[in-house]
Structure formats: C-alpha cells, structure tokens
Amino acid sequence: MSEPPVSPHDLAAIIGRVQSRYIRAAPPREVFEPLLIDLLDCTGSEYGFIADVLHDEHGAPFLRMEVLTDISWNDATRAMVERHLRGGEGDALEFHNLGTLFGHAVRTGEVVVSNQPGSDPRRGGGLPAGHPPMRAFLGVPLFHGGEMVGQLGLANRHGGYDQALVDRLQPLFTSVAAIMGAVRAERARRAAEQALREQRAQLQATVDLAGVGIVELSLDGTPRMINQRMCDMLGRTREAQMKLRTDQVTHPDDLPAEQTLRARLLAGEVPRYHCTKRYLHAEGHAVWVNANTSLVRKPDGSPDYLIVVAEDITERMQADAALRSSQQRFLDLVNSVDGIFWEADLEERRFTYVSDKAEAITGFAPARWMERAFWATRVHPEDRDRAVSEIIAVQLAGTPQSIEYRFIAADGRVLWMSSLVTVLQSEDGRRLLRGLIIDATALKQAEESQLAAQAALRANAAKTQFLSRMSHELRTPLNAVLGFAQLLALDTAHPLTPAQRARVDHISQAGSHLLAMINDVLDLSRIESGGVSLMPAVVPVYVVVSEAISLVVNAAAQAGVTITVDRSARDLAAPTTCVRADHLRLRQVLVNLLSNAIKYNRSGGTVILRWPVAPDGQVLLQVQDSGIGLSAAQQEHLFEPFNRLGIERSGIEGTGIGLVITQRLLQVMGGRLSVESTLGVGSCFTASLPEAQPASALPVQAQA
Template sequence: MNVEPTTISMSQPLDGLTASELRGLVERYRRIFCGSGYGFWEWDLDTHSIDWSGGFWESIGYDDEDRKRLTDARELPAFIHPDDVEQMFESVREHLRSAEPLYTCYRVMTKDGDYIWTQVRADSIRDETGRAKYLSGVNFDISELKDVEAALRESEARQARIIQASNDGIWEWYADRNAFHFSSRCWEHLGYSQEDDMMVGGEDRMRRWRNHIYPQDLPLFDRALERHLTLQEPFDIEYRVTAKDGEIRWIRARGKASFDFDGKPTRMSGTNMDITHIKRAEERVLRAKVQAEKANSAKSEFLSSMSHELRTPLNAILGYAQLFEFDNNLKDVQKDNIHEIRAAGEHLLKLINDVLDLAKIESGAVKANLQSVLVSRLLEDCATLIRPQADARGLVLRMNFHGLEDVCVEADQVRLKQALLNLMSNAVKYNKVGGQIDVSLHEAPGRQLRVMVSDTGTGIEESRRAEVFQPFNRLHAEMSKIEGSGVGLVITKQLIESMNGQIDFSSEPGQGTRFWIDLRQTERTHVAPPVAEVSSPAGEPVELCVAGAQRVLYIEDNATNIKLLQHFFSRYQNFSLEIAEEPFWGIYRARQMRPDVIILDVNLPGLDGYEVLKVLQNDPATRAIPVIGLSANVMSIDLEKGREAGFYEYLTKPLQVNRLVATLNQLLGGAREQVQA
C-alpha cells in the first residue's frame, strides 16, 4: 500500500500533531538549518550555554568535536578576532540595556587559522521583569560583501588621490533635488581654504559659484550649459572667474550629463581645471607677437616714409641735372660736374629703390643660415607631409635619388624645406587626377646638385614663362577651384637665391612641368647607424617587451607624425599616448601627468626641442623623466649635439619603428641599466 507523505505547513499549529508528524517537522527544520550555511543559535544567559544549529561552523572547517567548545559562551572569544572581541560584547551589552535588536559584525577564525567576516542579527526573550533570559539569533558569512566594500573604498581613495594630484576640481549636479556639489579644489582655485565660510557654509553652491564668474563670460557659460543639456553638445568651455582676492583667473570646465529615457537630464558631472598660467603664457606670446608685428610694421613704415622723403628732393636734383645737359652755354668742366651729379643721384635712387623693396619683404627674409644639409632625408620628410594630399587625388608619388642619397648641399635647412614643399605642393595641386609626381636627384655642372620635381599636369605655355615668378600672378588659375595666393613660386625663388642657388623650369602643355633647383654640393655624409639596435629577422618588427601601464607624452606639431605614433601605440593596451602640439603645453602636461617617457620633436615652433629639454631638466618635477629626441637633422654633429644635450636617445625622421621599439625596450623593459653600463 502506497502512503502519501504528510505535508505540514511551517505555519500550521503544532497542537494535535502526531509524534510522527512532529519528527518530520523537526527533520525538515534541521535540513533547512544545515543546508543554508547559516548559524542559528540560542544563548542561555543564565547557564552561559549556546545551542547551535545550521551549517555555519561546518562551512568554515569545524567538526562536531570543535562545536562542543562552542556551546560554552565563555569559550566563544577564542574564535573571534582579538581586535573584535570587545566590540562584539559591547554590542551585546548595549542590546541588553536598550532591548533594541542586535546587529553587529566581527571576524571569526576558520579551522585553518584565517578569518572571515560574519554578520549577527539577534533579539532576546525577557521575563515579566524585563530581564533577558535568552538571546536568539543568526550568523552568516559576509566576507564577499566586505571584500567588495574594501575594493570600493580603495577605488574611491585611488580616484581621490588622482584628482588631488591632478589639481583639478570636480563638481556634480543632481536634477532630482536641483543641488550642486563642488569639491574643495574648485574653491581653492578661487583662493578659498577649508576654514573659509565658502567651504563649509550651507548656501546654494551654484549661486555662489555664479557670483564669481566674470560678468562678460556668464552668458557664454549659460549658453554652453544650455546647449549641452538640450542638444547634448559637448560641454567644454573656458571662462574667467574673480578670485577671493579680486584676481581674474581662468577656468576650463568640462562635463557630461546623464539623461533618462525621455531625454531629460538627471545628473551632470564634470571637472574644473585652473588654466590661468596657460592663458597668461598665451597673453605673453600674443603681446610679444603684437610687439614684433608693430616693430616690423614701424620698420616698413619708416623705410617707406624715408624713401618718399628722399625721393622728393632727389627728383628735383636729377631733373635739374638733366636740364643743364641741354644747355649749350656750359663749359666742358661744368658739363663734367653736372654729369657727376646726375650719376651720383641715379646711384642714390637705385639705393632708395632697394630700400623700398626691402620694406616689402617680410621679417622672415633675413640672411640665410647656410650649413650642410642632407637633401635626400629632407625630401623624404617632405614626401611624408605631401603623400596624404597626393593620395587624396589618386596621384603616384615616386622618389629616385640615382645613388645620390648621401650628397649634401650648402643651404638653410628650414628655407630649403619650405622651397621643396612649395614645389611638391604645386605638383599635387596642378596635376591631373590619377597622375604622377616624380622627385629625383641629379648631378649638375659646376659641382651642383639638382633637385627636380616633375608632374603630369596641364603644363605652362612658353609664352607665359615670364609670368611664372611674378607675385600674385596665378596664370588664370584664380578662375579654377585650385586654392593659392600666387606668391608661392616668388617666395621659393627668393629663398633659393638667398642660399646662392638657382631655380628654373621647363614645360610641355598638356604633358606636364619640371621644376628644378640647383645648389652647391658640399661633402658626402652617412646617416649614423642605430644605437643599441635590436636584431630581428629581415622584414619582421622588433617585439615591444614592456610590461605594466606606461604613459607617453609626445610633443609634436606635425599632424602626419602624430598620426604615425598614435597608430603605433594603439596596438599596445598598456601604453597610453598623450599629444601636446605646442611646446608650452607640452611642458605643462609633463609637470602635470609625470609620464614615464617623453618623445620630443626637436624642430618646434616658439621653443625648439633643445629649449624645451632644458626647461624639463631644470624643473625638479620633470628632470628625472627620460626624453627621446626626434628630428630630421641626421648629420653626425646633430646626433652628437642631441646626446650632449641630455636626450636619452636621438631618433631621426623618417622614423624607424624598430629603433623606437628598441629604445622603449631599453628604457622601460628593464634593460636601461645594462645599456648605460
């Protein structure tokens, strides 16, 4: 006969149950208690005995023999972390005094001697006088929760340290209560300290902050904030504030809002950066630029005015001298004297014309700094800059040095590069789509090196040859979509001639044009071999063997070179690359972020790489940061100068990636001491 098991509800009254049903109920409770991993207990306060149920102690390694000790409340402290014993018993005493439910946490020793966190929830049973007789409760393991809390606290502390080190203030706006939070660093930007009422007062923080915004910048601030919250445009704004002492300071605020499903903002978080010193540096540079422009303008105005003042009386001198020559009454000696006067006047007129032409030349047209320049490397550098433009028009750019890669010329490197870029840029602009550009080197008579740039454009008619080097004459290209001012070739001609060179061209209408530059050769040279080169199979890249998070600051103003290193470092997740396109900003970011290594372009506007390096070396905050130099100057004297200046390594353009990898391995991969040894 099959007997269906009796099902008894745990809320069913026990009265009327049979012995069998009671045993079944007890077994069920035991299974629940033991299978949960919780510790259910009751403490008899009169006998100091504890009755335990559940699997709590078994879950941390104790057996039945160990549990015999746990039935005596006086033995319990031996299982509790020494630092938590007093706190646990104080919680019990407080419960006995107040009759409030007992909630406490403490660490319990496992059988292996480790400790876990347990939470206790308990209440007491009291007699008619209110005296507690029994304390009943439950223990359960909360170690994972404590680990999460510890990790969260560490994360918060780490973020606080990062924010504190960055000197940036943080702020947050809460839409549900229209409240703002500003960190103390925000108020420190205004000159307030922790003791100031501004830091501890309870007024509307946003209202106080807005009172410090420069009146003329307040509409700009509100407009940027509104467009971010309504149109979700980026919130990145620079504005002025009035500090506590009345000083005008600059703040750069960046933030991002969170939106609900209806597109309404719920919260906005952001940072404030004090950029006063950057703005002041910009103002100094701007003032210097304005002063230089004023000085140059004053020079031109002076020369123009002086030429006018001199030409006016000279006109009379030469005019009357010519009239005397028509007078037949003059003696021969008088005619000779008049002739000398006229010759001297015409010579003076020529000098005045030269001065007037000088007044039209921009301040950059100073005497060329002639030195030995490796033309092949300069052409490769120019090709790197021009190639994206050529690719955009489907042009093929070919380089052929005809074995003259190591020939140097006497030139000003900056001026020659500008001239070559002008010619190569014209070859792109005036070429036909899908055409070809050839850049080549040739021997020319008189120990000259000829640089030739050929295109496959529409060409120039021979009848218009004289117009090619005329200022603002674009040979009717102004009627096309090709951009230009018409002075590029004029400037190029002046640059080449200032270096004692010559420029000329030949062209076939419909076939293309060939421009060439002739410059005097100097010695032949060789690019210095890589230092501490890491060998690898031909055509295979050197492996970057650097562990751990690495921060790299790249100070460079050339967009093509920036893209190259961005693509390179994007392959390595442990490397973060920050770009500074201006030397002053690079120095500021080096002080602020303290990178592991700095890659510094030597030819920078404003401050060159050597000047930037000197600033970094003289600053205690940055002098220990290794700096890798990067330059198109590849002569032996340039390499030696770079190492003597203090660069950790001096790399040349076009950049050889394997050399960069080898340098980073030496610097960041643990091989630095070996290399220096």
C-alpha cells in the first residue's frame, strides 16, 4: 500500500519555508537541512540527501553533499559524518564513484526510480557491509538554467516511488534547483572575491617586497594602492600615506613640471614618462627619486589609473652633490695656484687634463694643450730632446722629478718652465704622468740678475781692492814729490829763480790735487769695503753746520759766494734740532756739499742752509745753491763714481767721487741723499737723517 500523496498545501508550505530561509541569507546548510526533513516527512522516506553536482579537474562529475541523513553504521562513517557536520571545504562528503543509482542519475540526467534496488542493473556493486538496507530509491537531478546543479535523493518510502510523485514534487524540485543555482552563483562570487582578495594580498605582499616605491593612483592623484617601500621612503604609515594625493607629497619646486608631464600622459601624447623629482618626507626633508609613471587604460581605451614606480636616489644625489662640491673645491684650489696642473698619457702623447691657468700663463687654452703632441711643438727646440728624455726617464724610474725647459708662449715670449713630473697607475693598468708646471721665468731672471749682481760685487770688490792698494802705493812716491817740492820752495841757501818757483808751484798744485784724488779713492774704498768706523751720537745740527762753514768760508770768499743760514721761520733752522750720526762723518758730508755748492756756483752767488724736520721724524739738512744746475739726464748719473757729467771740460777741478762718498756716508749712517735741480738756476741737495733728542747743553751757534 502506497503512502498518501503530498498535498498541494504542504508542498506550497515547504517551498515557502525554503525560499524564506534563502531570502534571509541563511547559510546553505540552514536552508537545506529543514528542507530535507520536510521531504522525508512528506514523502514518508527513511533517509535521503541533497548534493551539489560538481566536476573535477578532468571534467568528470561527482557529488558533494550539502545535507544528508545520518545513517552512519561504523566508526569510519560516523567520523566522516561528524567532519561533514563541522563544515569546511575539506570536510564535505564527496562521492566520485558514479557506478550507483544516484550516479546513474548524474551520468544520464534522468530521474532514477528504483523500487527493487537490490536487483536493479543500474546499481553496480552492492551496499557496503553494515549499510542500512535500501528497499527503494528516488534520485532526481536538479537543473537550473539548463545546467545540472545538484541531485536530491530519497530512500525507503513505504510502497516505493513513482513518476506521479516526481511530478507532484516538481515545483519543489524546481525551486530547490533555483536556490542551488543561486547558492552556486553566490559561492562562485564569493570565491571570486576571495580569489581577488588573495590575489591583491599576494600582489601587495609582492610589491611590498620590491626594492622600489610603487603606488597606484586614481586619475586625480589619490592613492589606490601603495607598497611598504614607498611608505618607508616617505616616513609615513600606509594609512597616513593613502590619505595624501601625489601633489601633496611632491616638492613644490618640482610640481609644475610633474603636472605638465601628467597632463601630456592623460592626453595620450605619451604612453609613459620618466622624471627625477623630489618627494616631501614626513619630517620635512626632500627625498630624491627616479620616477616612472605609466597610464593603465580601460577596455574601451579611456584612462583608468596611474602606476608610479619610484627609485630612491637621495643618497646618490647627495653623493653627487658632495662630489660636485669636492670637484669645485679641487678646481678652486687648482685655479688658485699660480701654476698649471696636468695629467698626460705618454703613449698617446697628449694631455688628458690641464687646469685653466694654462691660458693665463701661456696664452693657450686647455683644449689646445690636450691636442696630440702639442706640448712637444711648443718646447724650445734647444730643450726639446733633453726634456722628452727626462720625462721618459721619470716614467721608467717611477720616481718624481723636476725638470726645467723653455716654452714658447702664444705671443712668442720664451718662458722658463719648471715642471714636477710623477708617475701613477691608471685603473686600466696604464702608466700616466701627473704634475705641476710653474712659470719660473721671473725666478730665472732673478737668479740671472743675482748672479750678475754677485759678479758685479766681486768685480767692484776687486776694483776697490786694486784702487786701495794702488792708492797706498801711489801716495808714498807722491808724498816724496810734494816734500821735495816744498824743500825746493823753502831752500834759502839756493833760492829759486822766478821761473823755477813757478814750475815748483805747478808741481805742488798738481801733486796736491792728485793727493786729494787718492784720498777720495781711499775713502770710497773703505766705505764700500765696510772699513769705515762710525761713532754714532746725538749731534746738534748747529754745531756741525758751524764747523763745516768755518772750513769752507775762505773758498767761498775767493769764489765770491755768500753762505747763509735760512732763519725766515724757526722750524727751518731750530737751534735745538739734533740728529743721530757720526759727528766727523756728518761734518765731512756738509763740507762736501758746501764745497760743491761753492765750486759750481757763479760769482756773486749764494749758498743757503736750512734743516726743517719732516712729519716722519727725518731732519732734512738742505744745501741750496744758485749755481749752474743739473739737467734731468745729468741727475740720472749724478752718483756714479768718476762721472763728472761733462764738467771735466769746464776747467773746474774735481774727482767725480765726492758726491758718491757723501751718499755712501749718509747711507751707512741711516740716512739718504737726494737732489732737486734746474739747469741754469741752481740745485738743492738734501741730506736726510733721523731726528734725535737734544743733549742737555745748548748747541753752539753757527757762524754766518
């Protein structure tokens, strides 16, 4: 006897309950477990299942149970059911062996009604030992959208199953199939979302491991994704960095150029762009990066988002800046040295570096110096072979050496060059030369001048020694001549005739003049040889002036010349003015100056003395005459020994060394002699000596 049919009311209630549970978004098990209980109850079946129809990697179908009646019969099956009830993908019961009644439904897509399962040929093998008995079986494949999405199985209905039951339950089967299809779609969506999340997490983990900063930007510059390296570079957390648009973290000075490039990228003018820019670190300093920006487009070709890959080059930029600073310091140092720093490759016969001073010293720019064989063509021909040989010797020996040679400058001047040459090893193993070239022309000329001066000093010393010896040798016979001339003039026993006396007077005058010349030569020799002994003291000028005037007053009277002291102003001839000098030698200076002023004056002329004190503390002892004066040409040779400046033809006696002796005496006393003269008007000789504090006693008044 068959079970009573399922009433439409019960069926509608079952469908309503299952749909309500689905609409409430209950988990699949909570949707299908009550459904299976309702089916078992309304059909009078003992046990059953609701399963998904899935396919393995080979495309073969299999069943995965959503819910099933617990018919476990041993420990193994009980453990399987417990795992299934706990849930989880790895614990779901799956049946891959489709050699069964439910397998036939899966393979054929047909409803399986078997009221004698034990002898049904579609069954395949028998039930496992201990399995509850199966007296009837209904297997209904569930289709949704033309695809088999699941299967519903019922067993052991009293009186069995038939097509009529299947037809009555078809609305329920259709509803269940729709729900299973929706569940499958939802699971697929969730799986896709999970896969997407896992993919993004994997992508995030991958980009976080990258050694460069990576950021995905919306078209307005807002970050959509940013890796850890970028956050570390800018010193912010990921959350903080995600809140900042790219323009907010770009250095203001670099922002206009960045915006221009981005506009070109979005306009489709370029597929990507590269720039070196600065980001702003959270602490305020700049972070230099090499940034590559690419545009990702949507399937329709419109812009979607930007990807920026930024390499931190801050250390490199700092190193470059330090290198540039170091190079600039090196160049400043090199260019501050008055010489030419250079480096050369001897094998290629050319300079590889020449400092800028090359042009200032030689007139040739560094570029000319680095032309092949340039240096050899400018070395003086007489020095070229020697200089090249010395450079080769330095390279072979490997020890620094200084060489000298002449170099022909751009303007044709011949320069003496002194070059330090040293050897170094280049990175590729070649031996290079390096050194410093100094213009030694001035030094060479100074050395030559010094040698000439030393030679002149030796010659002058020899001359002085010769004159001194000759003067001593000449003075002995000359004294004898003068002595016998005096004896002849004074001999009353044998008086001279007038003619004889005139001849003896000539001998005496000539001998006296010659003796004066010899004495002057001896004085000059002693001064130049350093043989003059001085006794410096505080000397009142009035005293020396008075003594000197008394010695020349007769000569002045004979020449018709008046000697006066200029007292028109007190400071011109102060009675207390003193100088520090040797008293005897200062008087000799004044006598020489007064004698010349008288000798080269005119009849009725004047000689004026004054001694004002200059602001620098020098006493200017001035002897001014109204004589013949000196031309500018004569003044240039005034202090040359034995040069009488043409006066020797005038009949005025002189040796030509009186002024030289005067000048030298003043020099050894710490003073100097100068002259101001106008031809035909007169001269003023000034003996400058340092002023000294006067002694307690008043100086003697000079005689006018």
